[in-house]
Structures are given as C-alpha cells and as structure tokens.
Amino acid sequence: MTTLAVVSAGLGQPSSTRLLADRLAAATAEALHADTAVETIELRDHAHAMVDATLTGFSSGLLRAAVGTVVNADGLIAVTPVFNASYTGLFKTFFDVLDREALEGTPVLLGATGGTARHSLAIDYAMRPLFAYLRAGVVPTAVYAASEDWGSGETALPDRIARAGAELAALMEARPARVKDDPYENPVPFEQLLAGR
Template sequence: MTDHRTLAVVSAGLSEPSSTRLLADRLAGAAAAALPGETGIVTVELRDHAHDLASNLVTGFAPAALRGAVEAVTGADGLIAVTPIFNASYSGLFKTFFDVLDKDALEARPVLLGATGGTARHSLALDFAVRPLFAYLRARPVPTAVYAASEDWASPGLLTERIAAAGGELAAAVADRPPVTREDPYADPTPFEELLAG
C-alpha cells in the first residue's frame, strides 16, 4: 500500500495575489517533494474565513465552512503556517484561527513556520512571536523557519535554499510519525434505550 500523507497549509495573507500565499505554496511544494509516497495538500486561505472566525469567537460555534477548514488542519500529518508580519508580530487573523482550535488539536504535530514582510528587520518575529504560539499549542515546529521580505522575491537564490531546507525538515518530521488517524465520534453510538435508562 502506498504511503499517503496530508499537509495542511494555513495562509493568512490578506491581498490577492498574496506574497504570503506564494511563500506558503512554495513551502508546501518543497515538503511534498521531499516526502516519500503520495502527498495530499489542503490549503486554507484565512481571508475566506474572516467573518466565520469572528462569529466563532463570539458564539462558540464554527459555521460549516470554517468547521471544514479546522478539520482539514487538525487532521493533517503536517502543518505549514504562514503569516504576514504586522507591528512586529503575526496578524490578528492568523492568531484568531489558532484561537478557535481545541487546545490539544496540534499536540506533537510537525509544523513549518513562515512569514512575509516588507523589510528584513521583521524576520525575528518568527522566533519571538510565532514560534512561542506553537510551543504553547504543544506542536513541534521544525528548526528552520522561513521569512521572506520584499527584496527576497527579487533575488530568490537564498530564499529558495531556505525553502528547500525547511521543506526537507518538515518532510523528515512527518515521515518519522505514524499517519494521523481520525476516529469518527459517531461510529459506535450509544443505543437510545441505554441513554433513557440512565
């Protein structure tokens, strides 16, 4: 049987096209190329879920489209999370998505961190803002995080090397773990008579 893994890609870019999405796609391509067997990639564009995320925060319930995005991320073998850097930290949209996840949903999950910004001086935000968020969620960020400033896209040699290195690290971390299996909570229901009997 072919080894099949799934990578979830979370992109918090706000514009279209977005350099955040471009970086996310390139990181996903590098990780998938380094993984043996078949790799499925599911991309979640957070800008498409902005209203649903706000609703989820105030009601405690995720609308159907957001629920599907959450299940795609929490059911993946590995995660690629990319945010634009605003005011020296991750975007509010990025943080909101991870706020609505169950606190144990990403435990021990390999994660590749990425960020984009207008200038290289914001690159440290990956280590002092983004990485601690995933440490709190008990995920396992790979050592190499990738930051792409505007000038990196003009001469992408070094950026391409960093993307390949980070993608390889995520692939190795995913391949080291058994595939994620999701149990169906409705597979073995309690009979109604038993529920009535107390």
C-alpha cells in the same frame, strides 16, 4: 496518502504570503516519499466565520471544514504576514478557534513575509511561542521572506525553502499515525453542550 495542510493568512490577492506558502508546500511534497494531498486554506475567506466562532464557541460551515483539515493533517505549514512585529490578528484568531490539544504533536513549518528583513525575528518571538503553547512539533528552520527576497537571483530564499521543506517531510515521515478522535467529524449535539453548562 499523506496529507499536508497549508494555512495562509495573506490579506491581498495575490499575496506574497500565499506565494511563500505554495513554495513551502511544493518543497515539502517533493521531499516526502509518499503521495501527498496538499490542502490550502486562505484565512481571509473565513474572516467573518472566525469572528463568529470566537463569540459563540462553535465553528460552522466552511470554517468547520477548514479546522478539520488542519486538525487531521499529517503536517502543517503556517504562513502569515508580519504587522507591527508580530503575526496578524487573522492568523491568531484562526488558531484561537482550535482546541488547545488539536495540534499536539503535529509537525509544523512556520513562514512569514514582511516588507523588511528587520521583522524576521517575529517568527521566533511571536510564532514559535504560539505553537509551543499548542504543543506542536515545529521544525528548526523557519522561512522569512522580505520584499527584497522576491525576484533577486542572489537571494538564499530558495535554499531556505528547500531545507525547511525537507525538515518538515522528515518529521512527518518519522511521526506515528494519529489515533485520536476527530471532534469535528462527530460533534457534540448543541443541546448536550447546553446541558453541560
């Protein structure tokens, strides 16, 4: 069974960010030649826990499970709205909670939504450097969806989604199985962490 984690940083409910995330996941699952389990994480549901984790250095409860889902997935789709020409603070905070090596080699598809096409370069100037720092394997095609892309029959959005999903599927199928330990499955006891300081 292939696992695909989807991280959506949409703030509204419903949101165009989640809609794009769902469509990218569907395109990827369709292109994969294996049964695929898709697990979607809505970051807005973990906002308070993410702040706590940045202050304490520990993820707990549902956030810990969400982090484990992302870290152990065979592939990742990460989608954020664009505010002020970059990803949201909610999006950045989630990836700040992860260990730096947690996504090393993980195939990743990037997506973003915004009110105007003028912000489409936020993927290349903000998101790609973040995932390069995390050493993830980002597919060449990223998908940006502006307001005008939704509901218009003449848009190229479905073609971009299909191409990006196929690229992620190909990278996931070419990647060797993960063999690293899952730090979220067997956490270090709190007392041991304190003793190491």
